[in-house]
Amino acid sequence: MTHTILVVDDETRLADVLTAALEDFGYRAIAAESATDALAILDRERIDLVLTDLRLPGMDGRTLMREVRRRWPDIPVVMITAFAAVRDAVELVKEGAFDYIAKPFEIDDVAATIGRALRLSEVVRDNERLRTELEGRYSFENLIGNSPPFRRVIEQVTEVCETRATVMLNGESGTGKEVVARAIHFNSPRRKRPFVAVNCAAIPEALLESELFGHVKGAFTGALANRVGRFAAADGGTLFLDEIGDMPIAIQAKLLRVIQERSFEPVGGNQSQTVDVRIIAATHKDLRQAVAGNQFREDLYYRLNVFPIQLPALRERREDIAILAAHFLRLLAESVGKRVIGFTPGALSAMSGYAWPGNIRELQNCVERAVIVAKSPTIDAPDLPRDLFDAPARQREPDDPPTDLDAELEHIERRFIIEALRRTDGKQVLAAQLLGIAERSLWHRIKKLDIKVNRRVAE
Structure with missing residues (x-):
C-alpha cells in the first residue's frame, strides 16, 4: 500500500523539492503552504503522516501538531526546524510529535x-485492531448459551469482572474455562493491560518456576541471559493459571507468597520485583479432595478460591447444544469457504442425544468435521462423526425432568436406521433386512425422519 505524506511548508520551493523526493521513495506526497490548508486536506484526504515546518504563517507548526493529535491521533507528525530551534523541537516530541528533522538535512535522513x-504507526494500529478483535471475541455476547446453569455463569462473570478478586474456575476439560477467563479480563478495568495464560500441566516442573518468575543470567545451566517471567509480563493485567491442580507443591509455596506480598524474586536473583497482577485460576480437579490428600496446599486453596465459578459440562446444558453448534457453524463455514447454513432435524437430534465427554471443544471439532464433509448447504446426520452413533444411548439421570417419549423413540429409531445404512453402504434393501423390516416400511421411516440417503452414510 502506498502511504500518503502531507508536506506543510510556506517555502514553496522547499515543499516542491520534498514532495518530488518523497515520490522518488515510493510515497504519494501532497504539499500545503499553511496549517489552515493542511487541516482542510486532512479533512478530505486519507493522510498517513504529516511533515511540517515549525515556523508557518498564521497557525504555527506547534499548533498544527496539537490539532492533528487531537483530531487524528493515529497520524504521526514529524517536525522540520532550523538548527537554532532544536530545543523547541525536543519539547514538541515530548508533546506528541514523532520526531524532528533539523535544517539543513539530507533527504535520506x-x-x-x-x-x-x-x-510504528502500523504496529500501533495493528495492536489496536487486535485488541478490538479480542475484546469483541470475548465480550459477554460471545458467552453462548441460554440454559439456566450457563446463565448463572454469566451472572457470576458480570458480578466479578469489575473487581480485583481472585477467581477460581472449576469444570471438566473443554467446558470453556479460558474463554470465561478472557471474558472476565476483557470486561474489567484491566482490559488494556496484558492477559497472560500459563498451562501449569504442560510445563515440566524443572522449568515452571523459571516460566512463572523468570530467571537471571547464570542461575542454572542454560540460563544464558535474563528472562522475564509470566508474572512480570502480566504486570497491571491478568495472569491465567490453567490446570492449577497440577502445580507442584514446591512452586505452590512461592505462588502463595506472590499472592500475599505481590512481590517475588526471579530464579537465581536476590532483587524483589513488585507486581500488580489479578489471578484467575482454573482446574478440572476437585481441589478439596487434593487438599485432603496433601497434594495441594490448603492455604493456597483458600487464597485462590475467593470467587469460585463452576462451569457446567455440556451434557448438563443440552438446551445450548443447538445454539453452540450454530455459532461454530457460522465461524467455521466462513473460514473453510463453504456455504453451509444449518443442520437437519436429524443432525440436531443426534447431537442433542450425545453425552459429549469432550464438552464444547468436542462439539466444535464435530461441527468442523461436518462442515468439511458436507455436500449440501445443510449438515445431515451422516455428515457427523460415527462416535455420536456408536456411543451407548444416553440414560436419564434421576434428577432429569420428564422427557418427551415420542422424541426419545424417534431418536433411537433414527440411530438404528442410520447405523444400518452405514453398514450396508447405503443400500436400503440390505438395511431393511438387517433391521428385520420390509423395504417399504424402511422407506417410509427414512422419509418421516428426513434422513438423506446416499453413499455418505458409509463413511
Whole structure:
C-alpha cells in the first residue's frame, strides 16, 4: 500500500523539492503552504503522516501538531526546524510529535525518519485492531448459551469482572474455562493491560518456576541471559493459571507468597520485583479432595478460591447444544469457504442425544468435521462423526425432568436406521433386512425422519 505524506511548508520551493523526493521513495506526497490548508486536506484526504515546518504563517507548526493529535491521533507528525530551534523541537516530541528533522538535512535522513514513523504507526494500529478483535471475541455476547446453569455463569462473570478478586474456575476439560477467563479480563478495568495464560500441566516442573518468575543470567545451566517471567509480563493485567491442580507443591509455596506480598524474586536473583497482577485460576480437579490428600496446599486453596465459578459440562446444558453448534457453524463455514447454513432435524437430534465427554471443544471439532464433509448447504446426520452413533444411548439421570417419549423413540429409531445404512453402504434393501423390516416400511421411516440417503452414510 502506498502511504500518503502531507508536506506543510510556506517555502514553496522547499515543499516542491520534498514532495518530488518523497515520490522518488515510493510515497504519494501532497504539499500545503499553511496549517489552515493542511487541516482542510486532512479533512478530505486519507493522510498517513504529516511533515511540517515549525515556523508557518498564521497557525504555527506547534499548533498544527496539537490539532492533528487531537483530531487524528493515529497520524504521526514529524517536525522540520532550523538548527537554532532544536530545543523547541525536543519539547514538541515530548508533546506528541514523532520526531524532528533539523535544517539543513539530507533527504535520506528524512526518508528514514518517515519510514520509522510509518512502521510504528502500523504496529500501533495493528495492536489496536487486535485488541478490538479480542475484546469483541470475548465480550459477554460471545458467552453462548441460554440454559439456566450457563446463565448463572454469566451472572457470576458480570458480578466479578469489575473487581480485583481472585477467581477460581472449576469444570471438566473443554467446558470453556479460558474463554470465561478472557471474558472476565476483557470486561474489567484491566482490559488494556496484558492477559497472560500459563498451562501449569504442560510445563515440566524443572522449568515452571523459571516460566512463572523468570530467571537471571547464570542461575542454572542454560540460563544464558535474563528472562522475564509470566508474572512480570502480566504486570497491571491478568495472569491465567490453567490446570492449577497440577502445580507442584514446591512452586505452590512461592505462588502463595506472590499472592500475599505481590512481590517475588526471579530464579537465581536476590532483587524483589513488585507486581500488580489479578489471578484467575482454573482446574478440572476437585481441589478439596487434593487438599485432603496433601497434594495441594490448603492455604493456597483458600487464597485462590475467593470467587469460585463452576462451569457446567455440556451434557448438563443440552438446551445450548443447538445454539453452540450454530455459532461454530457460522465461524467455521466462513473460514473453510463453504456455504453451509444449518443442520437437519436429524443432525440436531443426534447431537442433542450425545453425552459429549469432550464438552464444547468436542462439539466444535464435530461441527468442523461436518462442515468439511458436507455436500449440501445443510449438515445431515451422516455428515457427523460415527462416535455420536456408536456411543451407548444416553440414560436419564434421576434428577432429569420428564422427557418427551415420542422424541426419545424417534431418536433411537433414527440411530438404528442410520447405523444400518452405514453398514450396508447405503443400500436400503440390505438395511431393511438387517433391521428385520420390509423395504417399504424402511422407506417410509427414512422419509418421516428426513434422513438423506446416499453413499455418505458409509463413511
